[in-house]
Amino acid sequence: MRQTSLSSVLPTSAAALALALTACQTPPLQPPAPVAGLEINIAHINDHHSNLEPHRDFELLLGGVPTRVEAGGFPRLTTLFRASAERPNLLKVHAGDAMTGTLYHTLYNGEADAALMNTVCFDAFELGNHEFDESDAGLQRFLDFLRNGQCGTAVLAANVAPAIGSPLAPRTPNDYLQPYLLKQLGAVTVGIIGIEVRGKTMNSSRPLPGTRFLDEVDTAQQTIDALRVGGIRHIILLTHQGYDADLAMAARLTDVDVIIGGDSHTLLGDFSAIGITASSGPYPTVARNRDGDPVCIGQAWEYAKLFGLLQVRFDERATVVGCSGEVTLPIGDDFRQKDGTGAFVAVDAAQRMRILAQLSGSGARVVAPDPIAQAELARYAGRLDDMKRQRIGIAGQSLCLVRVPGESTNRSSGVAGCEDANTLARGSDVAQAVAEAYRQASNLADIALQNGGGIRTPLRQGEITFSTAYTVLPYTNVLFELQLTGRQLVEALEDAVGNYLDRGGSDGSHPYAAGLRWQLDLSKPQGSRFSHVEVKRKGSDAWRAVEPDASYTVVTSDYLATGGDGYATLARVHQAGKSVNTYLNYTQTFVDYLLARGTVTRPAASEYSHQSVITREGKRLP
Structure with missing residues (x-):
């Protein structure tokens, strides 16, 4: 197989892209002849977030019996990629968010992730929003590690345009990033186009101001059109924008055949036989593009837990005739x-x-770790051991992870005691605990505010180590204290929910709080979703209605304080000079909270920020 990626200037129009396609390939790729019965196999993962080790106490329900087992881990994924090598016309792709999430990132800054990825040799890697968490320079460092291997993985992002002279474009726009990859599969050339989520990356990460992010759909269609002009008739989008956005994009595009996505951590497929029921759709999902032709859509959950293998069949007109x-x-x-x-x-x-027999057809499969990948992981694991083993507290019961109460995906699947966490009004137990840690760390704050997406994993019942804490809160944020009126406080809550309901942003903005509680109706229009908002002042045990003109001190991360995740009201308060940097590291604050308490449990029902929730569909949650 031969592959070619552009190193020319990032095209911004179909005409420019067509010119680049014809002028910059050496040797030129010939337009493909019609091929009957072409099958393409796509092996894919997404959102592994520095989760390189297996999940050691993953809980399945086998024959009605709770059963714990070691699940996932990058060396097992490598085994499955290698086992797929004999499949005809195989593509190996990663749909983004390789970095940020565990101590492997904290200590190695992408080096360990790149080393494990190079045991697979991906054909293409699409940038995720978290690749920009340490700005363009941090992403450049990671991509340099990726280049240290012999794989030559193409890094795709058609709608990302770094400024010349910046870390991602020291000399030309395509020094590090390519808009697409052309892959020769026998007599046929396939185009793989990378699309990065625009708003979320700009608002939720830290790209340089000079790095431009273009509209996802417009860029995808322009690139598709140009590739079609160049004779490319089989088009794959490798996206990092979320499952719902992939479905919506498919309907707006012509000539797209396949979308392999990431970002929303979506579980597709039927795993009900092993007790995992929070699937968001079938695998693959079959949608229709603007032409009315089928589009095969796939995503592979999260955290190196799942491996996707998609087969796509085309007829002699290069139209999709089958997805499996x-x-x-x-x-x-x-x-x-x-x-x-x-x-x-x-x-x-x-x-x-008996258990092995029950696994047949369940979606789970016993897989041995790849020895080469396991050896690579061992090289990096040694330096983490001492830090990871130190106990800092105990979870008296599992603290479940939820972003939005009522969401279809259970982000705590496999954690005992969290089987129905996503269906309950209270939402995220662990976000409540983190918010309480912030509130206690601040000498002044009446209220602590935390976004649901800033919490990355649930807390299992049992021992909590440094490793656990830095997996729950893996970023490098510090805490800010802001002075808000009651009116601004409610506006900030409305901002958080409006970010994903009205503005197409990430639902990671969904708010949780300590010292503040409310009733929430997601079916109502913006500005009227929060009611009965009550506050418990610092040093008081009484809940009182928020007064619009009263002043309250709020402690939150610098990320939210400066307007991340759509918190525009907080940004205005910060810009007006009504905020103070405490210089308290937010993860260390959580560690100190756990060390002081010894044992952490779920709060009393009256302390949860969500006192009642009605979903956007009008359903009241228990």
Whole structure:
């Protein structure tokens, strides 16, 4: 197989792209002849977020029995990629957000992620929004690590235009980023176009001001049109914008055949046989483009848990005639079930055989880690061990992770006690705990505010280590204290929800708070969704209605204080000089909170920020 990626100036129009296509290829790729019965296989992952090790206590429900097992981990994904190597016309792609999420990123700044990715040798990697968390220079550092291998992975982002002289474009716009990859599969050339989420990256990460982010749909169509002019008839979009955005984009584009996506951490496929029921749709999902032709859409969940393998069949007119495939949860064979005392212990040989039989057709599969990838991981794991082992507290019960109460995806799947967390009005237990940590760390704050997307994992019942804390809060934020009126406080809450309901932003903006509670109706128009907003002042045990003209001190991350995730009201307060940087590291604040408490549990029902929730569909949650 031969692959070619552009190193010319990033085109901004179909004509310019067509000119680049014909002028910059050496040797030129010939327009493909019609091929009957072409099949393309696409192996893919997304959003591994520096989760390189397996999830050691992942809980499945097998034959109605809770069963814990080691799940995922990058070396197991590498095994599945290698096992797919004999498939005809295979493409290996990563749909973004490789970095940020565990101590492997904190300590190695992308080096460990790149090393494990290079055990797969991806054909293409699409930038995720979190690739810009440490600005363009941090992304450049990661891409340099990726280049250290022999893979030659193309890094795609058709709608990202770094400024000349900046870290991502020291000499030309395509020094690091390419708009698309052309892949020769036998007699056929396939175009793979990268699309990065625009608003979320600009508002939720830290790209340089000079790095431009273009409209996703317009850029995709312009690039498709230019590739079609150049004779390319099979078009794949590799996106990082979320499952719903992929569905919406498919309907607006002509001549798109496949979309492999990331960003929304969406579980597709049927895993109900092993007790995982929060799927957002079938795998693959089949949509229709603007031409009325099928579009095959795939995504592979999150955190190195899932491997997607999509098969796409075309007719002689290069129209999709079939989408099929499977998503696999790779697991170990260390099955543990409860004994008479309630402790999880290894099952006996007979029960192990029964479990293996139950896994058939379930979506889970026993997979051995790839030895080369395992050796790479071991090189980086050693330096983390001492830090990771230090205990800082105990979770008396599992603190579940939810972004928006009522969301379809259960982000706490596999965590005992969190089986229905996404269906409950209270929302995120762990976000409540983090907000309380902020509030206690501040000497002045009446209220602590936390966005749901800033919390990355739930807290399992049991021991909490430094590693756990830095996985829950993996970023490098500090805490700010702001002075808000009651009116501005409610406006900030409305900003947070309006960010995803009205402005197409990330639902990671959804608010949680300590010292503040409300009733929320997501079916109402903007400005009227929050009611019965009450505050518990610093040093008081009484809940009082928020007074519009009263002044309140709010502690939150610098990210929200400066307007991240659509918190425009907080940004205006900050710009008006009504904020103070406490220089308290937000993760260390959470660590100190856990060390001081010893044991953390879910708060009393009266302390939850969400006192009642009606979904956007009008359903009242329990």
